[in-house]
Amino acid sequence: MKLEKCITEKNVNQNMLNIQYAVRGPILDRAVQIEREIEKGVKKPFERVVRANIGDCHALGQPPITFIRQVLALAACPALMSSPDITDDVKGRVRQILEDCTKGSVGSYSPSNGLNVVRQRVVQYLTARDGVAASPDDIYLGSGASDVIKAVLSLFVQDIDGKPPAVMIPIPQYPLFSGTLSELGLRQANYYLDEEHDWALQVQELERSWREASQDSHVRALVVINPGNPTGQVLTRGNMEDIVNFAYEHQLFIMADEVYQENIISKPFHSFKKVMHEMGAPYSSMELASFVTCSKGWAAECGLRAGFVEAARLQRGVRAALTAARAVAQCPSVLGQCVLDCVMKPPAPGEASYPQFIREKKATQRTLTERASTAYREFNSIPGYSCNTIDGSMFAFPRVELPERAQLAAAELGLKPDEFYCLRLLEETGVCVVPGSGFGQLPGSFHLRTTILHPPDEFQHMMDSIRRFHTTFLNRYS
Missing domain, CATH: 3.90.1150.10 (Aspartate Aminotransferase, domain 1)
Structure with a gap:
């Protein structure tokens, strides 16, 4: 045969x-x-x-940040703790991380949503950034932002009233989104950024995209990339409020790709979570997934694969589903989590590593x-x-x-x-x-x-x- x-x-x-x-x-x-x-x-x-x-x-x-690499070295090889060339604040940071690792080893699994100490660090970072309390229950660490973006998109793979699901994405966009939508069998609803006005996101274009996609699909979510990739633009505060209002009117889940926030040159950065909070009810109760990575900005540790999503205000059953799906993947790289810990809480003034870090x-x-x-x-x-x-x-x-x-x-x-x-x-x-x-x-x-x-x-x-x-x-x- x-x-x-x-x-x-x-x-x-x-x-x-x-x-x-x-x-x-x-x-x-x-x-x-x-x-x-x-x-x-x-x-x-x-x-x-x-x-x-x-x-x-x-x-x-781009040269790596010394503080990050020293933390990684000690976390991977704790015997280096005795080295006089490593500052005390690096050693203290590594002890905190290893205390949260099973048997004190980064070679052991962490909880599926990440080490508790690192998630707490993320909470502190987000609370300070936005002036809005964050919860560790909303934080899922991942092997880069790509990992958790796919996890969140997977929540929408379900027909509703006989219509297939669709997700609105900007054009131009980072092809992670179009590629993941293809892989998951989700429909792609394009909205075009306005190149003639510095790649602005016009609400009338969002309305056009939603209206056309809704003819044969159920539009479930809106992806916004801010700062833009590949376009590099930064949304204004007023523009973001218009986007939030649009999502509210059409009952859309906002997915905010905010991974380039540390790459902004001169304009202020506003997170979608902060804008929604300051807009007040009912916007402050809307669901949101916001993504951050260590692959960009001043850290730029692409190969170590570290990032997170803050999945805010999810229904309890949806949160349970996302948590279960993350558990199947075991856990993100623990060394990557060490990088994230450093990015969320870099050396502070007065610490031995601070002068070189800054x-x-x-x-x-x-x-x-x-x-x-x-x-x-x-x-x-x-x-x-x-x-x-x-x-x-x-x-x-x-x-x-x-x-x-x-x-x-x-x-x-x-x-x-x-x-x-x-x-x-x-x-x-x-x-x-x-x-x-x-x-x-x-x-x-x-x-x-x-x-x-x-x-x-x-x-x-x-x-x-x-x-x-x-x-x-x-x-x-x-």
Whole structure:
């Protein structure tokens, strides 16, 4: 009998075939191939690939915070407690964490929603940030924000009155959301940010999206990314009140992706929880899931996978369901929880680690601010490019005008115009960025997303390469 495959494209979970994640998509795959070709001696018109596809801060040169790494080292190897090179406040922090670990080891499981000491630290952080009391019962630690975002979205996988569930997400958006919706079989209801007004979120656009999606779906939740990814904008307080009011009128659960709050350059950050509280009843009683991560901001510990969700004001049975689902996953990384503990309560004035910590933090923030300013200036100086102000200092999402001949050439190859552009950019300069279509964009517009985290020389090399390429591209296709 002929051996047949048990899993085929026809009988595999069809939802998984629809997942797209452009950040690690075909452009990156080709970049990896090119790197291997260069290693084998294949001649290219450039010396190296510049990876600008993902916001991996440490991979792009951002130095780690010493306090965090010392806590991690001692937590993993308590024998280092005797070292005279480690300050007493680091040792004290590690003792607090290990006292909450089974047998004093970070190699043991923690409670499924996280170590109690770390969750209490999160409560203290949120209470101080918002001026609103937080509860440890609302806190679920995760292996990065991605982990708990998927957990919350899973709560909506249920038809209502014969209609499939839908979730409203911004366009452009971080493709974690579209990819997770595809995986879970949830419908995606797009609402477009207003690029002409600094990527503002217009309530009339929310109404349009809700109205159209409601024709054949039951819209359950509204995702808001603030600060924006990939757009980098920060919502105003008034805009947030309009959004909350919209969600209240349509009985929508708000999912607030607030992971870039530590990357804001000059504007004030308002959490949705704080805004809802200050709006008063009935808004202060609305359900909310707010997400924070250690992968961004001054910590930027992407690889250690640490984050949390504050799931506020859930019905008791819903909370029980979420808790049970988290228990199935055992627990998030305990070393990741150590990082979160440091971010929630960094060294304070008067503690031995504080002088070095504050120098390192300010240096990181200063560098990010400078790069955001440079990226804005450089992109807007390239003919055919336009870039809004970058308030959240991680990415640039410039718009680029593509000639009609280039769009036709892309169609002949079965590619989207901005995908074609980014692929040619990679092949001719070695610069790896992500086409805007991977995040969503208004039809007829074209963008690319790039990180702005590279060291100054590397970033300038990248910008010079883009400028030269774009000039050549226009000459070729105009």
